[in-house]
Amino acid sequence: MSEIELQNLSKSFGELDAVTDVSLSVRDGELLCLLGPSGCGKSTTMRMISGLETPSSGTVYIGDADVTDEPAYDRDTSMVFQNWALFPYKTVLENVAFGLKMRGMGKQQRRDRASEMLDRVHMDGYESHSPTDLSGGQKQRVALARSLAVDPDVLLLDEPLSNLDKRLREEMEIELKDIREEFQKTFVHVTHNQDEAFTLADRIGIMNDGRLVQVGEPNEVYRDPKNKFVEEFLGDTNFVSGTVSDSDGQYSYLVTEFDSEIRVPVTSKIQPEASLTVSLRPEFMQIAPLTDESTRASHQTRADGNGGGGGVSGTVESTIYRGSSIRHVVDIGGEQLFVEQSVTDQSAIDEGDTVELSWDIDDILLFRPDGTRVRDRQ
Ligand SMILES: Nc1ncnc2c1ncn2[C@@H]1O[C@H](COP(=O)(O)OP(=O)(O)OP(=O)(O)O)[C@@H](O)[C@H]1O
Ligand SMILES: [Mg+2]
Structure with missing residues (x-):
C-alpha cells in the first residue's frame, strides 16, 4: 500500500514553475530521499505533502485520503526542518511536548511522552536545558524527538543534517537509520547530499528543475541512470x-x-x-x-x-x-x-x-x- 501518493503535482510562484507535474508513490514504511540541486523544488514538494503549501494543480493522498485541500494540522504528517525551528525560550522538554499540548494531551501525560522521546534519541538528562545551550547534533535530536512525539504516520525531514559537520552528519545518519527501524514510519527525507541519500534511502527520487527525473533504489539509479543529469549528479565521472x-x-x-x-x-x-x-x-x-x-x-x-x-x-x-x-x-x-x-x-x-x-x-x-x-x- 502507498502511504503517500502524489499525482501530477505542480506549484508555480507567479511566473516561476517551482514544481512541475510530479507523480510519486511512497510506500508504507519506506524511506524515500528526494535528492537534487539547490532550487530544484524539493522543499516545495515536501511543503505540499505537509500542507504548508497549496498545489497549483494535482493531488496529494496520504493513506487513502485525498488531503489536497486539508490544512497542515489535519494531516498525519510531521516535519523536521534544516534549522530545527526550536523555541529558544522553552526548555528542551517543553519543546518536545509542544505538539502534544496542541493536540490536547494532559500535562503529566505530555511530560511522560516527551521524556520517553528524549530517551529514545539519547537526550535524556537534557530536559530542563535551553535549546540555545545545545550543539547542532543535539538540537537535531530534540527536533526529531518533537516530530516523533506526536506519533505521525509520515515524517518529513527537510535537509535535517545539512547544518552539521561531516562527522556528526555521518553519526546522525546511523542514528536516523536506527530510529527509522524502531519507529516503522514512512519517511520522506530531502537532501542535496548524495552520500546521505545513498546511506539512508530505500529509494531515491532525483529532481531537477522542478521535475522528478528518476525514482529507484540507490544501486539502480547509480548504475542505470535515466539521463546525463542523473549520471553527473550522483557521483564524479569523466565525460x-x-x-x-x-x-x-x-x-x-x-x-x-x-x-x-x-x-x-x-x-x-x-x-x-x-x-x-x-x-x-x-x-x-x-x-x-x-x-x-x-x-x-x-x-x-x-x-x-x-x-x-x-x-x-x-x-x-x-x-x-x-x-x-x-x-x-x-x-x-x-x-x-x-x-x-x-x-x-x-x-x-x-x-x-x-x-x-x-x-x-x-x-x-x-x-x-x-x-x-x-x-x-x-
Ligand atoms: N514562497 C515562494 N515564493 C516564491 N518563490 C519560491 C517560494 N518558495 C520557493 N520558491 C522558488 O521555487 C524554487 C524551488 O524552491 P525550493 O525551496 O523548493 O527548492 P529546493 O530544492 O528545496 O532548494 P534548496 O536545496 O536550496 O533548499 C526556487 O526557485 C525558489 O526560489
Ligand atoms: Mg529546500
Missing part, C-alpha cells in the same frame, strides 16, 4: 565526447576529442557520424603502468588485447592521496581523465608515468547531445 566512426559488428568506435578511439557497445541506435558522450566513472577504470611501447601502440589500433574491455593510454599528471583511495589525473592527448585507484592496489604509480587505463565495456554509459541515454544493446 568524453566523440563521433562514431564505424562499427565492426562487435563494437562501434568513437573518435574522441583527444583523438584516440574508444570502443563502445554496438547498439541499433548508434549510427555512424552520431555525436555521443561516454561516461567513464573513475572507480570503474583500472590504471596500470605501461612500460612496453608496443603495447601502447596496440591500443591506438584496434587490436583486441583485453577481451570485452576498452582502454586508452596517457601520462599521469598528478596524484592525490585521498585516504581510502588515490586519485590520478591522467593526460590523454591534452584531455584529462581522473581515475580512482584503491590503496590496496599494489602497483606504484607516480606523476610522469605512462599508464594504461582500462575498463569493462559494460561499465560505459552513452548519452546523446540532448542528455538522453543510449540503451538497447544489440
Whole structure:
C-alpha cells in the first residue's frame, strides 16, 4: 500500500514553475530521499505533502485520503526542518511536548511522552536545558524527538543534517537509520547530499528543475541512470565526447576529442557520424603502468588485447592521496581523465608515468547531445 501518493503535482510562484507535474508513490514504511540541486523544488514538494503549501494543480493522498485541500494540522504528517525551528525560550522538554499540548494531551501525560522521546534519541538528562545551550547534533535530536512525539504516520525531514559537520552528519545518519527501524514510519527525507541519500534511502527520487527525473533504489539509479543529469549528479565521472566512426559488428568506435578511439557497445541506435558522450566513472577504470611501447601502440589500433574491455593510454599528471583511495589525473592527448585507484592496489604509480587505463565495456554509459541515454544493446 502507498502511504503517500502524489499525482501530477505542480506549484508555480507567479511566473516561476517551482514544481512541475510530479507523480510519486511512497510506500508504507519506506524511506524515500528526494535528492537534487539547490532550487530544484524539493522543499516545495515536501511543503505540499505537509500542507504548508497549496498545489497549483494535482493531488496529494496520504493513506487513502485525498488531503489536497486539508490544512497542515489535519494531516498525519510531521516535519523536521534544516534549522530545527526550536523555541529558544522553552526548555528542551517543553519543546518536545509542544505538539502534544496542541493536540490536547494532559500535562503529566505530555511530560511522560516527551521524556520517553528524549530517551529514545539519547537526550535524556537534557530536559530542563535551553535549546540555545545545545550543539547542532543535539538540537537535531530534540527536533526529531518533537516530530516523533506526536506519533505521525509520515515524517518529513527537510535537509535535517545539512547544518552539521561531516562527522556528526555521518553519526546522525546511523542514528536516523536506527530510529527509522524502531519507529516503522514512512519517511520522506530531502537532501542535496548524495552520500546521505545513498546511506539512508530505500529509494531515491532525483529532481531537477522542478521535475522528478528518476525514482529507484540507490544501486539502480547509480548504475542505470535515466539521463546525463542523473549520471553527473550522483557521483564524479569523466565525460568524453566523440563521433562514431564505424562499427565492426562487435563494437562501434568513437573518435574522441583527444583523438584516440574508444570502443563502445554496438547498439541499433548508434549510427555512424552520431555525436555521443561516454561516461567513464573513475572507480570503474583500472590504471596500470605501461612500460612496453608496443603495447601502447596496440591500443591506438584496434587490436583486441583485453577481451570485452576498452582502454586508452596517457601520462599521469598528478596524484592525490585521498585516504581510502588515490586519485590520478591522467593526460590523454591534452584531455584529462581522473581515475580512482584503491590503496590496496599494489602497483606504484607516480606523476610522469605512462599508464594504461582500462575498463569493462559494460561499465560505459552513452548519452546523446540532448542528455538522453543510449540503451538497447544489440
Ligand atoms: N514562497 C515562494 N515564493 C516564491 N518563490 C519560491 C517560494 N518558495 C520557493 N520558491 C522558488 O521555487 C524554487 C524551488 O524552491 P525550493 O525551496 O523548493 O527548492 P529546493 O530544492 O528545496 O532548494 P534548496 O536545496 O536550496 O533548499 C526556487 O526557485 C525558489 O526560489
Ligand atoms: Mg529546500
